[in-house]
Amino acid sequence: xxxxxxxxxxxxxxxxxxxxxxxxxxxxxxxxxxxxxxxxxxxxxxxxxxxxxxxxxxxxxxxxxxxxxxxxxxxxxxxxxxxxxxxxxxxxxxxxxxxxxxxxxxxxxxxxxxxxxxxxxxxxxxxxxxxxxxxxxxxxxxxxxxxxxxxxxxxxxxxxxxxxxxxxxxxxxxxxxxxxxxxxxxxxxxxxxxxxxxxxxxx
Amino acid sequence: xxxxxxxxxxxxxxxxxxxxxxxxxxxxxxxxxxxxxxxxxxxxxxxxxxxxxxxxxxxxxxxxxxxxxxxxxxxxxxxxxxxxxxxxxxxxxxxxxxxxxxxxxxxxxxxxxxxxxxxxxxxxxxxxxxxxxxxxxxxxxxxxxxxxxxxxxxxxxxxxxxxxxxxxxxxxxxxxxxxxxxxxxxxxxxxxxxxxxxxxxxxxxxxxxxxxxxxxxxxxxxxxxxxxxxxxxxxxxxxxxxxxxxxxxxxxxxxxxxxxxxxxxxxxxxxxxxxxxxxxxxxxxxxxxxxxxxxxxxxxxxxxxxxxxxxxxxxxxxxxxxxxxxxxxxxxxxxxxxxxxxxxxxxxxxxxxxxxxxxxxxxxxxxxxxxxxxxxxxxxxxxxxxxxxxx
Amino acid sequence: xxxxxxxxxxxxxxxxxxxxxxxxxxxxxxxxxxxxxxxxxxxxxxxxxxxxxxxxxxxxxxxxxxxxxxxxxxxxxxxxxxxxxxxxxxxxxxxxxxxxxxxxxxxxxxxxxxxxxxxxxxxxxxxxxxxxxxxxxxxxxxxxxxxxxxxxxxxxxxxxxxxxxxxxxxxxxxxxxxxxxxxxxxxxxxxxxxxxxxxxxxxxxxxxxxxxxxxxxxxxxxxxxxxxxxxxxxxxxxxxxxxxxxxxxxxxx
Numbered sequence: 098x099x100x101x102x103x104x105x106x107x108x109x110x111x112x113x114x115x116x117x118x119x120x121x122x123x124x125x126x127x128x129x130x131x132x133x134x135x136x137x138x139x140x141x142x143x144x145x146x147x148x149x150x151x152x153x154x155x156x157x158x159x160x161x162x163x164x165x166x167x168x169x170x171x172x173x174x175x176x177x178x179x180x181x182x183x184x185x186x187x188x189x190x191x192x193x194x195x196x197x198x199x200x201x202x203x204x205x206x207x208x209x210x211x212x213x214x215x216x217x218x219x220x221x222x223x224x225x226x227x228x229x230x231x232x233x234x235x236x237x238x239x240x241x242x243x244x245x246x247x248x249x250x251x252x253x254x255x256x257x258x259x260x261x262x263x264x265x266x267x268x269x270x271x272x273x274x275x276x277x278x279x280x281x282x283x284x285x286x287x288x289x290x291x292x293x294x295x296x297x298x299x300x
Numbered sequence: 301x302x303x304x305x306x307x308x309x310x311x312x313x314x315x316x317x318x319x320x321x322x323x324x325x326x327x328x329x330x331x332x333x334x335x336x337x338x339x340x341x342x343x344x345x346x347x348x349x350x351x352x353x354x355x356x357x358x359x360x361x362x363x364x365x366x367x368x369x370x371x372x373x374x375x376x377x378x379x380x381x382x383x384x385x386x387x388x389x390x391x392x393x394x395x396x397x398x399x400x401x402x403x404x405x406x407x408x409x410x411x412x413x414x415x416x417x418x419x420x421x422x423x424x425x426x427x428x429x430x431x432x433x434x435x436x437x438x439x440x441x442x443x444x445x446x447x448x449x450x451x452x453x454x455x456x457x458x459x460x461x462x463x464x465x466x467x468x469x470x471x472x473x474x475x476x477x478x479x480x481x482x483x484x485x486x487x488x489x490x491x492x493x494x495x496x497x498x499x500x501x502x503x504x505x506x507x508x509x510x511x512x513x514x515x516x517x518x519x520x521x522x523x524x525x526x527x528x529x530x531x532x533x534x535x536x537x538x539x540x541x542x543x544x545x546x547x548x549x550x551x552x553x554x555x556x557x558x559x560x561x562x563x564x565x566x567x568x569x570x571x572x573x574x575x576x577x578x579x580x581x582x583x584x585x586x587x588x589x590x591x592x593x594x595x596x597x598x599x600x601x602x603x604x605x606x607x608x609x610x611x612x613x614x615x616x617x618x619x620x621x622x623x624x625x626x627x628x629x630x631x632x633x634x635x636x637x638x639x640x641x642x643x644x645x646x647x648x649x650x651x652x653x654x655x656x657x658x659x660x661x662x663x664x665x666x667x668x669x670x671x672x673x674x675x676x677x678x679x680x681x682x683x684x685x686x687x688x689x690x691x
Numbered sequence: 692x693x694x695x696x697x698x699x700x701x702x703x704x705x706x707x708x709x710x711x712x713x714x715x716x717x718x719x720x721x722x723x724x725x726x727x728x729x730x731x732x733x734x735x736x737x738x739x740x741x742x743x744x745x746x747x748x749x750x751x752x753x754x755x756x757x758x759x760x761x762x763x764x765x766x767x768x769x770x771x772x773x774x775x776x777x778x779x780x781x782x783x784x785x786x787x788x789x790x791x792x793x794x795x796x797x798x799x800x801x802x803x804x805x806x807x808x809x810x811x812x813x814x815x816x817x818x819x820x821x822x823x824x825x826x827x828x829x830x831x832x833x834x835x836x837x838x839x840x841x842x843x844x845x846x847x848x849x850x851x852x853x854x855x856x857x858x859x860x861x862x863x864x865x866x867x868x869x870x871x872x873x874x875x876x877x878x879x880x881x882x883x884x885x886x887x888x889x890x891x892x893x894x895x896x897x898x899x900x901x902x903x904x905x906x907x908x909x910x911x912x913x914x915x916x917x918x919x920x921x922x923x924x925x926x927x928x929x930x931x932x933x934x935x936x937x938x939x940x941x942x943x944x
Contacts, residue, residue: 413732432928
């Protein structure tokens with residue numbers, strides 16, 4: 098069972114849909130009690146960094162999330178903005194992030210005609226094996242829409258790398274904390290395999 | 301209803317040659333314990349010289365006739381394609397024989413990608429052009445819903461008939477005199493009449509009773525249209541696989557290698573309604589399981605042993621979980637209404653107005669038409685003789 | 692790096708998938724959800740669905756259909772047809788659609804572009820520009836499914852739309868649509884040269900070569916395919932398909 102945290106930002110319908118398609122059970126909730134009993138957590142997110150952190154605090158779930166992620170160490174997957182929230186902070190905002198992964202979120206700079214946001218399909222390169230990225234064969238592609246990107250302090254925390262002007266972390270994993278910058282729910286079979294992998298992680 | 305998968309403990313009488321058991325409609329067993337369906341296949345094999353030099357010679361003659369009649373026209377024959385093994389193989393075979401087929405597809409808007417891809421690959425590889433008749437999706441769904449609400453087994457009746465009529469209409473439109481069909485009684489058996497009844501009046505009467513929108517794009521073959529096609533347009537129905545040696549397994553292997561064709565598994569994944577019908581509808585509402593058609597045929601032609609076929613027949617069918625959701629969504633039926641209708645006692649095709657009596661009364665006419673290949677012989681054998689009453 | 696995109700553009704009319712020629716007569720193609728499933732399985736990178744039902748502008752977007760489509764779609768989807776207000780856009784995004792395509796409403800009230808872009812980002816707004824050649828040879832913008840003459844020049848309108856916040860321009864040649872004759876490369880070039888946002892060339896694709904030309908000669912950032920993805924070939928039967936990735940790579944940079 099995957100507990101999808103609904104703090105009011107991000108289209109969850111598509112994510113739920115994809116989990117259903119890969120036959121993984123999921124629930125959508127914002128109740129601290131439900132999150133407390135979660136065995137796997139998905140943190141979605143579309144929109145602005147500060148707005149998201151503010152909502153998480155306002156929903157009163159910050160403590161239980163920290164507990165699940167850092168003490169109980171259940172598998173956690175942040176997608177899109179959700180992955181950026183895992184970092185210490187973002188150039189987009191003032192508020193600190195969750196800080197579950199030693200990393201920063203930076204803004205793409207529009208050098209040499211680079212269009213921002215980074216929008217469209219792009220190729221990801223596996224930097225090291227990881228259960229999250231298993232069974233992704235051939236050329237690995239995902240769909241991206243973002244203006245900010247993540248750079249991990251420790252290169253080993255980056256498991257998939259993509260280039261858009263700069264090399265950035267397409268997916269991260271540090272112990273039980275994982276993230277995907279792209280939209281798995283819009284990346285057909287690649288996204289499906291990733292979410293399936295997450296759903297099948299032992300917990 | 302599933303029985304003991306161990307054939308020696310089945311508890312019903314089973315043909316000693318295939319796996320049809322006493323529950324199969326219109327079945328009978330002779331003194332040797334062989335069923336009438338096996339005997340029918342024997343008779344047809346002898347009659348058509350299937351896989352033997354006489355059969356091939358006869359077929360070669362027919363092909364020559366088709367070629368001659370088609371001279372000067374863009375196409376000389378029509379082949380109905382579905383993306384499945386038989387029709388895909390037939391397209392390849394026809395082109396090898398020097399024929400110039402027009403592939404015709406009846407699209408009921410429930411196709412899967414595998415079917416469309418298979419059609420595309422085989423036709424592209426063989427250099428064959430395609431004509432498709434697409435029925436308005438909402439009409440299709442209205443008909444399906446009507447049949448579901450009517451409680452009968454033949455939820456696909458309109459597809460089968462629409463397909464047959466589309467072939468006839470395409471032949472008439474392009475001035476083509478021959479329709480090649482990929483049916484093989486050796487590979488598939490002749491479907492007993494108890495299942496899969498379809499005619500224009502049956503569809504019309506159920507739709508009139510339970511349907512909500514007029515049929516504008518659905519090709520309804522009424523009796524008069526049927527006769528007009530058979531007697532005035534006169535396309536001939538040829539079933540090459542009734543003459544040739546044909547093995548589904550060999551064909552699949554060949555198609556895969558040659559065209560990149562893909563087998564969709566035994567679960568009818570070429571069309572979602574067909575998959576739903578076999579995986580959900582028949583087993584759950586009618587306790588019916590049509591897998592024995594193909595399994596019995598495989599036993600008869602030696603590609604499977606009897607015990608394994610019986611075991612497979614009596615194992616649970618695999619179903620795609622989302623299939624039911626898709627069915628409910630397309631037809632606009634709620635889960636509650638679905639359960640209610642599924643629990644209602646099954647109805648039989650004879651509960652509704654059909655052309656059956658008329659077909660029986662006109663048996664002499666259809667005998668003549670069948671001999672002349674103007675209606676399929678299997679139609680004559682199934683429809684023009686009285687069927688056993690339902691249990 | 693990013694690939695050039697080839698995007699199936701599907702037309703819906705009263706809940707049924709159709710294909711028009713020059714915005715006029717149409718042929719039935721199939722069921723929108725079922726076809727969406729097929730494109731999923733064919734793994735296309737993104738899709739556009741344009742609802743061309745009559746009076747769609749009066750009735751607003753068909754949210755029920757959009758929800759059904761979103762259920763089936765595991766790639767980015769852009770929807771157009773009857774999007775008149777920011778609220779319409781909001782409802783559509785809430786369902787899980789990535790981009791809205793606005794045409795008639797943008798011509799009537801260009802401010803709408805900025806309204807949606809400000810809240811959802813430019814990348815979520817595609818302004819669709821339909822162009823037709825008049826009797827004296829001048830190409831002007833048409834709205835209302837090609838029925839209304841706006842008198843606007845396509846290049847000028849595209850520039851204005853981009854300035855107001857459009858993330859992409861869907862540029863359709865009404866004269867070429869459904870004809871398999873190739874894109875109107877001159878039109879594509881003139882608009883692509885005038886704006887910095889991506890231009891999606893639409894209307895006339897008949898071959899892989901046409902797709903390549905739209906990019907290499909027309910300067911388009913992406914191409915939208917209509918007839919090519921729903922028919923076996925010109926004049927032949929309906930058969931949903933999509934060019935293989937390897938074939939596209941051969942013609943696209």
